[in-house]
Amino acid sequence: MRAYRRWFRAAVTAHRRAAGLIADAEAALDRQYDALDHDASPARQRELTAGLRRVVDGLPAWLSRPLTDDLLDHPLGRDAAPDAPLCLKVGDASLGEDREFGAVAPFLGAGHLTVDRDAGDPAVAAWLRGVLVRVLAALPGDALRVLPVDGGGLGSVFVPFQPMIDAGQWAAPATDRDAFRDALATAEQRVSAAQAGQPRREALLLAVAALPGDIGERDHDRLAALAYAGPASGVFLLIAGWPPAPPPHAGPPPRLSHTTELFTEQDEWFGMSEPAGDESYSPDGSGFPAWLTLDAGAGPEFAARISRRVAESVTAASRTDLAGLLPDRIWQESSADGLSARVGMAGRDPYTLSLDDATPHALIAGRSGGGKTNLLLVLLYALASRYSPGELTLYLLDFKEGVSFAEFTATATDPSWVPHARTVGIESDREYGLAVLRRLEREMNRRAAALKRHGVTKLAQLREAAPDLPMPRILAVIDEFQVLFAGNDRVARSAAGSLESLARKGRSYGIHLILASQTLSGIEALYTKKESIFGQFPLRVALPGGSGILDATNSAADGLAVGAAVVNDAGGYVGGNRVVRFPYAEPDVLNARRRLLWESRPPGGEPPAVFVGYAEAHVVPGPADGPVRALAGLAVDVGSPAASFVLDARPGRHVAALGTSPVGGDIVHAAAFGLAHRHEPGTARFVLACLAPDAGGTRDLIRADLGAAGHAVDEVDAHGLRAVLAGTATPGGAGQRPTYLLVLAAETAMPVLAERGPDRRTGLDDLRTVLREGPGRGVHLLSWWRLPRRFAEAVGGSAGRDDVACLVVVNVVATELGALLGDHTVAWEPRPNRALLIDRHDNRMQLIVPFVQPGRFDTFDLDQE
Numbered sequence: 128m129r130a131y132r133r134w135f136r137a138a139v140t141a142h143r144r145a146a147g148l149i150a151d152a153e154a155a156l157d158r159q160y161d162a163l164d165h166d167a168s169p170a171r172q173r174e175l176t177a178g179l180r181r182v183v184d185g186l187p188a189w190l191s192r193p194l195t196d197d198l199l200d201h202p203l204g205r206d207a208a209p210d211a212p213l214c215l216k217v218g219d220a221s222l223g224e225d226r227e228f229g230a231v232a233p234f235l236g237a238g239h240l241t242v243d244r245d246a247g248d249p250a251v252a253a254w255l256r257g258v259l260v261r262v263l264a265a266l267p268g269d270a271l272r273v274l275p276v277d278g279g280g281l282g283s284v285f286v287p288f289q290p291m292i293d294a295g296q297w298a299a300p301a302t303d304r305d306a307f308r309d310a311l312a313t314a315e316q317r318v319s320a321a322q323a324g325q326p327r328r329e330a331l332l333l334a335v336a337a338l339p340g341d342i343g344e345r346d347h348d349r350l351a352a353l354a355y356a357g358p359a360s361g362v363f364l365l366i367a368g369w370p371p372a373p374p375p376h377a378g379p380p381p382r383l384s385h386t387t388e389l390f391t392e393q394d395e396w397f398g399m400s401e402p403a404g405d406e407s408y409s410p411d412g413s414g415f416p417a418w419l420t421l422d423a424g425a426g427p428e429f430a431a432r433i434s435r436r437v438a439e440s441v442t443a444a445s446r447t448d449l450a451g452l453l454p455d456r457i458w459q460e461s462s463a464d465g466l467s468a469r470v471g472m473a474g475r476d477p478y479t480l481s482l483d484d485a486t487p488h489a490l491i492a493g494r495s496g497g498g499k500t501n502l503l504l505v506l507l508y509a510l511a512s513r514y515s516p517g518e519l520t521l522y523l524l525d526f527k528e529g530v531s532f533a534e535f536t537a538t539a540t541d542p543s544w545v546p547h548a549r550t551v552g553i554e555s556d557r558e559y560g561l562a563v564l565r566r567l568e569r570e571m572n573r574r575a576a577a578l579k580r581h582g583v584t585k586l587a588q589l590r591e592a593a594p595d596l597p598m599p600r601i602l603a604v605i606d607e608f609q610v611l612f613a614g615n616d617r618v619a620r621s622a623a624g625s626l627e628s629l630a631r632k633g634r635s636y637g638i639h640l641i642l643a644s645q646t647l648s649g650i651e652a653l654y655t656k657k658e659s660i661f662g663q664f665p666l667r668v669a670l671p672g673g674s675g676i677l678d679a680t681n682s683a684a685d686g687l688a689v690g691a692a693v694v695n696d697a698g699g700y701v702g703g704n705r706v707v708r709f710p711y712a713e714p715d716v717l718n719a720r721r722r723l724l725w726e727s728r729p730p731g732g733e734p735p736a737v738f739v740g741y742a743e744a745h746v747v748p749g750p751a752d753g754p755v756r757a758l759a760g761l762a763v764d765v766g767s768p769a770a771s772f773v774l775d776a777r778p779g780r781h782v783a784a785l786g787t788s789p790v791g792g793d794i795v796h797a798a799a800f801g802l803a804h805r806h807e808p809g810t811a812r813f814v815l816a817c818l819a820p821d822a823g824g825t826r827d828l829i830r831a832d833l834g835a836a837g838h839a840v841d842e843v844d845a846h847g848l849r850a851v852l853a854g855t856a857t858p859g860g861a862g863q864r865p866t867y868l869l870v871l872a873a874e875t876a877m878p879v880l881a882e883r884g885p886d887r888r889t890g891l892d893d894l895r896t897v898l899r900e901g902p903g904r905g906v907h908l909l910s911w912w913r914l915p916r917r918f919a920e921a922v923g924g925s926a927g928r929d930d931v932a933c934l935v936v937v938n939v940v941a942t943e944l945g946a947l948l949g950d951h952t953v954a955w956e957p958r959p960n961r962a963l964l965i966d967r968h969d970n971r972m973q974l975i976v977p978f979v980q981p982g983r984f985d986t987f988d989l990d991q992e
């Protein structure tokens with residue numbers, strides 16, 4: 128400060144002497160030109176201008192020298208110190224040929240600068256660019272944040288500075304009134320924060336190329352207030368076009384305090400007011416004693432070059448590496464009051480992301496390739512390193528290709544997993560997502576009850592009151608969460624309900640949500656539909672292309688480079704913006720860290736329940752005791768429990784797989800396989816009818832698996848099947864052993880079954896008797912019907928609906944299924960690798976991953992299914 132004072136005083140003194148010279152000269156001219164001392168005066172003039180030049184030359188190069196290529200070798204970031212006042216050359220005053228000198232004015236750290244013409248004037252545009260280049264090059268790259276305003280829509284002034292915008296150090300230009308007001312709000316917030324004693328950040332410069340034409344008195348007053356309070360808080364103004372024309376019926380705009388003003392005198396000549404600060408150019412307060420032309424400033428290319436170089440250095444300085452960011456000693460933190468982890472750098476400072484009572488939940492958005500996967504990996508590994516599995520549990524869910532949480536699970540080549548992960552869903556179904564949300568809700572209710580029981584209101588208190596009660600904080604991360612709400616169906620409604628309740632109440636019970644999305648349109652639809660949910664997500668992380676989750680006027684994330692994000696903890700309002708750079712999630716570092724976490728896991732730590740949407744399910748033997756069941760697949764649910772159907776003595780305990788897909792045959796195979804392992808060899812009878820040649824492969828497999836389990840198989844054709852039905856329909860005809868009728872392509876038997884026999888009975892009569900009475904005698908039908916309508920006819924239409932209680936629906940469209948069930952409200956859409964298990968007795972409908980033959984979907988065209 129002292130050095131600046133000394134220097135500026137010298138400059139002012141030199142200017143005054145120049146003024147004296149001009150006054151002398153004018154007086155002399157006035158007296159009489161001829162009487163002027165022609166010899167002495169030029170010498171004195173030269174002497175004085177040389178003195179003035181020395182003053183300007185004494186200024187650091189970036190603040191004074193012409194902005195040309197000659198300066199390119201001069202180092203960046205060393206000509207001014209952050210927080211210290213600086214002076215720079217703003218114009219060229221002249222006392223005649225060869226007697227020019229630089230006019231300097233105080234600026235950042237000391238006061239504001241205005242010029243009365245806006246950047247529509249090319250000289251003003253170049254000047255403004257020049258002032259920006261000077262401070263950009265003189266200061267360390269991250270010592271100044273610029274909020275550009277270009278209300279004239281001219282745009283060109285700030286175009287060269289795009290690299291600084293991309294690097295997140297400058298905001299994107301505000302080009303209309305609303306955006307201008309947001310910029311004002313940001314600056315005002317900075318002032319309030321400083322006044323409240325918050326630590327100073329980099330200086331903030333509101334740089335205006337042209338004010339929006341439609342601003343009013345109130346905006347002028349806000350600028351005046353900023354001018355007054357700004358310098359003490361590190362907020363400065365550089366305004367081209369001040370004072371503006373007063374709005375209609377309004378007085379002239381207020382004077383800006385702490386401001387050095389340049390104003391037009393004539394053509395390209397400007398006058399300059401007294402400078403901001405304590406010094407003055409003239410003894411009588413009349414301002415700078417000479418007219419001046421504006422500093423030539425910087426051309427767009429030169430500005431772009433400097434901007435690129437400074438941006439690169441800012442980016443490099445704020446780059447972090449993952450290894451440096453993860454703590455060496457794991458699991459040292461308590462999550463009693465919240466979760467937080469260092470995840471990157473905000474300028475020169477480490478950035479810590481927190482999920483706690485104030486910011487319980489977060490939204491993350493960015494375009495494809497914007498770095499979402501990377502960010503989530505960094506965040507989750509950082510959290511898992513700080514908190515032990517006793518302090519933090521993770522529920523990870525993704526709905527699409529994209530973020531893959533496979534990184535948290537064991538693989539064929541690496542047996543380690545992240546021990547905090549409770550569930551990991553990869554390319555999950557919406558139903559699976561709903562199941563996870565429901566599970567979280569149940570956990571929330573469990574915690575609510577525990578709080579009540581212990582008479583406390585906060586999780587931290589509960590952890591003290593009941594130290595043995597497992598009460599880790601839970602973080603659920605849902606990627607592409609908008610998929611949950613696709614369609615206006617039961618799943619969407621239930622998911623919205625669950626999510627809303629978790630978002631509202633979760634914070635009290637240590638449950639945090641991070642919702643991430645690429646498809647902003649999906650989120651936008653939700654904004655309008657479910658605005659209330661998003662109010663619960665004050666923390667917003669906008670990766671490149673993710674401005675959609677910020678306030679409508681906040682486009683700060685549009686120009687970000689990959690590796691950076693605008694993190695906003697004020698629900699998206701501009702004032703809360705912070706540009707944060709995240710390290711690259713290096714695979715080697717992640718792998719090493721996962722191993723370390725895994726090796727440190729508590730004894731008995733279970734691997735996460737993994738659900739992989741595209742994976743085939745293959746049958747394995749079911750439990751050896753309990754009710755006898757037909758295995759059908761894995762439930763689309765947390766932990767993927769087996770989905771099965773109890774084959775007890777109640778009438779109708781049979782299975783029909785429906786649909787042309789060969790998966791229908793696989794269902795019969797899975798059931799047979801499970802039963803073959805359930806019964807001791809030779810203690811059950813298996814009758815197999817394969818009635819379509821193209822199901823031969825499945826028939827062979829059934830035969831082989833039953834044989835391997837020690838069971839004989841009676842193979843029959845349609846006539847044989849009819850005979851077996853006739854036998855088992857008669858009391859005592861089935862014998863003592865449980866009997867399973869395995870029928871592939873059952874509809875093919877219809878003509879044979881429909882024929883009347885000599886006793887006037889048809890095979891269908893026997894079939895229906897078996898369906899009703901068979902289970903009581905240990906006889907169960909496990910069948911695959913390619914044509915659901917034939918099946919309906921076979922069981923006797925609606926009257927026989929409950930006679931086959933278990934339907935496994937494969938590729939049957941909703942209308943057909945509705946007709947079959949007599950219920951058109953059933954929501955079902957056939958999809959690859961999924962089936963709907965319906966137990967008509969229990970009124971249960973369950974989405975399952977059907978058990979199929981290994982490789983079924985490798986050889987089978989999914990589109991045909």
Ligand SMILES: Nc1ncnc2c1ncn2[C@@H]1O[C@H](COP(=O)(O)OP(=O)(O)OP(=O)(O)O)[C@@H](O)[C@H]1O
Nearest residue numbers: 494495496497498499500501529689690709710711
């Ligand atoms: N912080 C970073 N530093 C350096 N490179 C990064 C960083 N973040 C992401 N990247 C690079 O960008 C690429 C895309 O990132 P990432 O896969 O995280 O994007 P994404 O948004 O998840 O994309 P998608 O959803 O399409 O998979 C990565 O391959 C990585 O090389």
